[in-house]
Amino acid sequence: MQRWGKKFSASPHLDRPASPSCPDRELLALCRTSIMPNRRLLLVATVAIALTAGRRAIASTPVGLDMEGMDRSVRPGDDFYAFANGTWQRAATIPPDRAWTGAPITMQDRTAADIRSIIQNAASRPGSRMGDLYASYIDQSTITAHGLAKLRPWLNQVAAAADHSRLAAVMGRLAPYDVGGLFAIGIGEDDKAPGAMVVTIKQGGLVLPGRDLYLAGGGASVRLSAYRSYLERILTLSGVDTALDRADAIVAFETALAQVHRAPSDARNADASYNAYTVTDLEREARGFDWRSWLGAMKLDGRPRYIVAQPDALAGEAAVWARTPIRVLQDYLRVRVLTTYARYLPPAFADARFALFGTALAGTAEQPPRWRQGVSLVTNLLGDDVGRAYVAAHLTPEARGQAARLVKNIVAALDAKLAAAAWMTPTTRIRARAKLAQTRLKIGYPDRWPAGAQVPIARDDLIGNVARLNAARFADLVARLDRPIDRDAWVAPVTVPNAFASAGANEIILPAAILQPPLFDPKADAAVNYARIGATVAHELCHLFDDQGRKYDEHGALRDWWTQADVEAFQQRERALIAQASSYEPLKDVPVNGALTIGENIADLAGLEVAYAAFRNLPASARPMLDGMTADQRFFIAWAQAWRSAYREPFLRTLLQSDAHAPGRERALTVRNMDAWYAAFGSAAEGRLFLPEHERVRFW
């Protein structure tokens, strides 16, 4: 067993690591690996690693680790995150247009720059869809000249809807354009009837990310005031008088919705979220909302059944809607239209939106450069066009093949873990292994690219472009309701440097953009690669066996296939991990929400266990001592460096209240559950992070 102390002789270091990352969300750049909890192609109405095993000579310096970023004055066992990242952390600066920084941002930036040159190349050819859409976003003088004119027809429809039923219909007509309404809608495979498509209706209606921002006191009320100011500003800009009073009424309406919402930690329960309703059931159980008008306007009426995710919340929301004066509801929907499209309106609108979502909620001082916002828009709306070009330029078939071999090693390690899990009963174990054997592994890019919507794109009509592309996407989803399911289709864009899992589809997706350095680097030390892309792959696979994912069988059907004894053994581990996460306080008044983050925390810990096992399966020649460090030490340091991050305080606060992922530092610390980590660092690991063996959580 090696002691850490003597082996870290200073050595020059070159490489900059990164970590799992994920795309900017609609409103906030919250990020890191995420899960799609079921196979739904969620259409939520707006706001909403080594490979080189021994084949090549390994240099004496461990490529991929940032040795200079460590702080060796900290004992690993006291604060492993600071030990791995302390020097980096002290020097970290957050760019003025970012809410946080860390390895994922590095990856996002590189991907955005790559896509920028693809788009700019395309723009030089007349008639290029990517180029024309990008040009329409960059041309701010035309945007300013149009003012609100392009949205006027929608705003007029809202103003003309004189009663609740008519307004419900208008809300339905606007949903295909990505304008959020009272509820969120999903169209995807039926959790309990694989092969059939179904419409899911979820709680919704909140513009701020999550009910806690409306209900909690303290910092939340500051942010609610910022929201009120935003509403007043945006209403005034749109020509409304008495905007302040009207903003207050909208805040009161949304707060009433928040009061009937299920807590996000409850809302993720897969069993409780599956309730089959007919439209008559909806009318009876959630009175006060004109379901038929709303569904009919989206062409989603006449379906034999709908899956209602949170029945009590839907009933509560319908009642709030019914008792709210029509004028308030009209203002609310007007604001939803303006908020969705603010980025495509004259600068005053975009600035108001940024002041809320960028500054008040995330602490960011400056808007991202226009080109990056344009790249993000084109990537989002023309994902397949961009993706195809990106893959051609940035992912070779050889690299994809190499990634596939790594994935195979990870799958084999998880299978061995399942086979050996002593707490599982034999029948459940057999089914679990069968499930893993049938998991679809989507790596890099789809074998067949979809044709893509052929909608007209005009260089001088940004809002028209966005509206048409959104509508085409919605229409495509609606059409899928009556088509056989295409198992080869990808629900995640290949240009997102992130990874995904879907328990309902029993698949994982590793987009091309995550298969790049430093997450995946053929030249890097195997320890580094296994701790990064390896742990990422294993994280996603373990989502298929997390607190919700485990409920889906090998066909992706949501049904009870575990014995009671297995469930109890699993939940005992779950409870321990919830308590552990809840004990962390990233901000002194806001702890990690252990219940909300449990799925991610299981995937992190179980994934790291699996990646480590796969790493240990490599021949010893692939795991040499380098620069005085054992391979195991480098593995764990590489993991912790992947999670390095610095947050602006408002962003961290918002993240803690609404994101299913814990902050980077706390994610890195899950090493303290692993015997191998204690072994790697010897007595140096026996510090403040020390857990006696019986308190360490082990899944597989």
Ligand SMILES: [Zn+2]
């Ligand atoms: Zn995850």
